[in-house]
Amino acid sequence: MPELPEVETIVRQLRGVLIDNTLAGIEVYREKSFEGGFEKVIGKSVSAIERKGKIIFVRLSGDIGLMIHLKMTGQLIWRKNEKRIVGGHPTVDWVGNLPSSHTRVKISWLDNGELFFNDMRVFGWIKVTSLQQWQELGRKLPHDVVDDGFDKNYFEKIVKKSIRPIKVLLMDGSLIGGVGNIYANDALWLAEINPNRVARSLKKEEVEKLYKSLLYVINKGIETGGASASNYVNLDGLGGKYQEHFLSYKKEGEKCSRCGGVFMRSKIGGRGSFWCPGCQK
DNA sequence: ACTCTTGTTAAAAC
């Protein structure tokens, strides 16, 4: 599940290979995965790569671009001159020959590079989008957790008026941009707060601690190149390292490093949740 | 063969 740190990792890598590159061709293997006309983007060159929440925008000359959402299983992988290592070991990092059975779109570039959009579950998408549409969407979406606008006051305001479980609030993409299941679970463990707590029942100190914890885990995720717990790989087809730093995510049955309790797993707001009943109160 | 999984959104319910 690519969340902000995973998407940010890809965005930084995309800047390295796509800026000033020219879009040469598009091949769509699955209709549902691509929306819009090729003629509007072929021959255009990349001027910037932007990100808002988990959405990527490849900005092209002519006030147009490609908006990309990876949803749960989307991958963007860059290949140039077919430099795949032959005889490598099949590991979590291994993507193999492309296109694969999960490749939905291939975008070719003037420097012979190829960008593959893989998406096993076909929830993700690439859409031809005008610069104006992108900017309008940006105005509607909430601040990312890493934005200056997402300050302690804003966070306290939304926490104080919600009766939902705090974890559900953390993952509400209409109020906070970029947070998904992994980082919501880990932030709550770090803040020693039970994910089931009614949001507005949190004391002021708890809200502050959670705010700091959230920023900490998201930044840790960016520093470590994202979490490869399932499908996520970066632009080189390699996994990130944040899974080595998981605080609570996917730890059910394991011992809590802080209090020795045993991690629980349950569903909160329909999503798998992990927490330690010993120290998350 | 069946259930579970996941991010987002649209629609329904409160």
Added chain:
DNA sequence: GGTTTTAACAAGAG
């Protein structure tokens, strides 16, 4: 009217 809940999407893992 704003907030909250639920279902739907697709396909693989167990």
